[in-house]
Amino acid sequence: MKSLTRQTFIAGLALAGFSLTTGAAFAEGAARVGQPAPAFQAVDIEGKTRNLQEFAGKTVILEWTNHDCPYVRKHYNSATMQTLQKDMAKEGIVWLSVISSPPGEQGYVEAAKAKELTVQRDAAPAGILLDPKSQVARAYGAQTTPHMYIIDPKGTLAYMGAIDDKPSSNPASLNGAKSYVRQAVAELKAGKPVSEASTKAYGCAVKYAPAS
Numbered sequence: 001m002k003s004l005t006r007q008t009f010i011a012g013l014a015l016a017g018f019s020l021t022t023g024a025a026f027a028e029g030a031a032r033v034g035q036p037a038p039a040f041q042a043v044d045i046e047g048k049t050r051n052l053q054e055f056a057g058k059t060v061i062l063e064w065t066n067h068d069c070p071y072v073r074k075h076y077n078s079a080t081m082q083t084l085q086k087d088m089a090k091e092g093i094v095w096l097s098v099i100s101s102p103p104g105e106q107g108y109v110e111a112a113k114a115k116e117l118t119v120q121r122d123a124a125p126a127g128i129l130l131d132p133k134s135q136v137a138r139a140y141g142a143q144t145t146p147h148m149y150i151i152d153p154k155g156t157l158a159y160m161g162a163i164d165d166k167p168s169s170n171p172a173s174l175n176g177a178k179s180y181v182r183q184a185v186a187e188l189k190a191g192k193p194v195s196e197a198s199t200k201a202y203g204c205a206v207k208y209a210p211a212s
Helices: 006-015 070-077 080-090 111-121 135-140 180-189
Strands: 041-044 049-051 060-064 094-099 127-130 147-151 157-161
Touching: 041 127, 070 080, 080 094, 080 180, 111 127, 147 180, 157 180
Parallel strands: 060 094, 094 127
Antiparallel strands: 041 049, 060 147, 147 157
C-alpha cells in the first residue's frame, strides 16, 4: 500500500469539507503582519495586468476564493460576502478576489466563468485576479478559501487570517459570528492598532500549481 503523504491527506480533508487552519498548508509565503505586504502582479478577468503598487494610498483587501468550496459557498449563498464587499467599497476600500486554483483543480475558472459567477452571485469585488500558477498565493502564503488579508494605505499588512470566528461550513454558524475583517477595518479607520491582527484561517485548502 502506498504511504499517505501529507499533501494527499490535506487534500483529502479539503475535498471532504474539513477545515484547514493556518500552519498546515504547504505554502511558504513571506507575508507578515506589520511588514510591507508582498508585491504582486496578476491578470484580472478583464485581461488587465494589476499590481499592488497601483493601489498605493488605499486600503486593500485580498480574498482567496474557490466557488466549489463549501466554506466559500456558506458566505456567498448567505450574501454575507457580497454585503461585506459592498460595505467595504462604500469605505473606499479596494477588494480583490483571488482565484489561485490551477487548471484541472477544484475552483479553477477562466475569465468568462468568473464573470458569470460574479453576476449570478451579485458579488461586488473591485477586481478578480486570476492566479493559475499560484504565484500570488505563494507570495502571501494563502492556505484556505477563504483566506483574508488587509493591507493598509501605507502598504503594510495589517491583518491576515479568517473572515470570522466561526470555522464551520454550516450556514447556521453565521449567526452571532464576529467578523474579523469588519473589526480590523473599523480599528484602522479609527487610527487604532488592529487588536486581532493574525487569526487562524479556515476553509478548503488552496489548490497550488506545481512550483516552476
